[in-house]
Amino acid sequence: MSERKVRVRFAPSPTGPLHMGGVRTALFNYLFAKKYNGDFILRIEDTDQTRYVPGAEEYIIESLQWCKLQFDEGVSEGGKYGPYRQSERKAIYKQYADQLIASDNAYFAFDTPQELDDLRAKYEAEKKTFTYDSSIRKSLKNSLAFSKDETEKRLASGEHYVIRFKMPENSVIIMQDIIRGEVKVTSSTVDDKVLFKSDGMPTYHLANIVDDHLMEISHVIRGEEWLPSLPLHVSLYRAFGWENTMPQFAHLPLLLKPTGNGKLSKRDGDKLGFPVFPIYWPYGETARGYREDGYFNDAFINMLALLGWNPGTEQEIFTLEEMIKLFSLERVNKSGARFDPEKAKWFNNQYLQKKTNEELADLYLPYLQGKGINAGKMMVAEVVALVKERVNFVHELWEQSFFFFQAPESYDENVVKKKWKEETPEILKNILKFLSGISFENRNEMEEELKKYLETNQIGFGQVMNALRLTIVGSGMGPDLLTIMSMIGRDETIKRVEKGLETIKLHQV
RNA sequence: GGCCCGUUCGUCUAGUGGACUAGGACGCUAGGUUUUCAUCCUAGAAACAGGGGUUCGAUGCCCCUACGGGCUGCCA
Incomplete structure (x- = not known):
């Protein structure tokens, strides 16, 4: 068994607010790391300069702070594996791409985006899908198709190029996923992914392998949407010769919309009236957050944890510490979890009552x-x-x-209709006299007095209490009426009854 | 379309070949408590996607079908 220290990373891209699915991924990473006394690392994956959104990185950090998920290393904590922002690691990646070229695992490609778009469109028109793979790469513009001189010449002329991975042909890639078990894929069905972009930045695929390797990541815990690129990633580890230190993978099930089809997305919140984001997103198209909607951070985290994981007992309320103790990737479900806003409210209720x-x-x-x-x-x-x-x-x-x-500003029409009878004003006027003659200090003594009074005057309890409540509360709701009266005091009570007597009578005319 | 992943009450899930009359929770319904409303308590309806195997025995293993989901970018 490997004694490798557990080191996991949460690697979001700062392209907007982090949604609750992302928070859950961070949570599972955190729980796993803490369970094994490992490190929880934040790495910002900002290799796409065109999609960078100002404020997103701060938002991510603040969100996870609110959730009490503390990083051991990251952009704000620092650490000896830094920098933790991929844009600041730019200089690192090129050499690794070159290494792959040198070992014949990658090649230069000069096809322009436009040319590729046209090809895709052409294939689309014939109801086929264009994939840049071993079957076609020899007929496209790349160093595999060109002579060495031709490639050199193009490179020297400063022509834009990307570096593509030369996906192995006709081999079966067997992968292990902690949650899903063995996954097999035929390598020919995977295309030659771009590893290094013409703007000098790596793509996610290259950067994540290089960084996970350099940062000595032991386990990659990420969303299921990454499963299709696992064969590529595993092949990259092999091509680099890093297979013996390759992290173990766990692909988490997705969070699905409460209703309808598909995975949970930003729009669902507005449509169904619940937050999709942990905290308020203040830029551009703003979005509400759980924090601002009144959710407790521990309730939010608890709810999220149970979406796709459970410890196998009937317990549903857990502190973070309990979750750390009980968490295991083996107990994470394989299938997507539909998010239920109603149950989220229930979790908050549980925490509030405590x-x-x-x-x-x-x-x-x-x-x-x-x-x-x-x-x-x-x-x-x-x-x-x-x-x-x-x-x-x-x-x-x-x-x-x-x-x-x-005092209530209006009176519930339905209650007026049901409880305000013809004789009510007369009864309440008498009650008013009675109230001015008793002490409001003690709720139970008030009840004694009231009972005595009602008995001698032959009035039913319900007859007077409902109407009285209407004048004091404005509707038929609320806790014990005598307690309310005793708390607001005699003067206020009398004022409200008098006002009710006036107003509600007017309503009846 | 291709590739991959998945499928237990409406929803989150328990279940790891016999303990299953399939358990819990949310929600829903009914009754009780409450002078009211809510809470609370009790009860109830509600699921193994379908078909083939394997097995003495399948919710659980295998295959097919259906359905759902993801991916299919010089995005992550």
């Missing part, structure tokens, strides 16, 4: 201040205790508890 009233009060206080309400923490904690089980998010606390802080 918080203490004081913790929630601290989170709720700024929200209240935003509404212009200055309430003490003790009082808010009391309120939170009464309504927290009714909400999934901190911001939902407001609609469940606003009546502790301000």
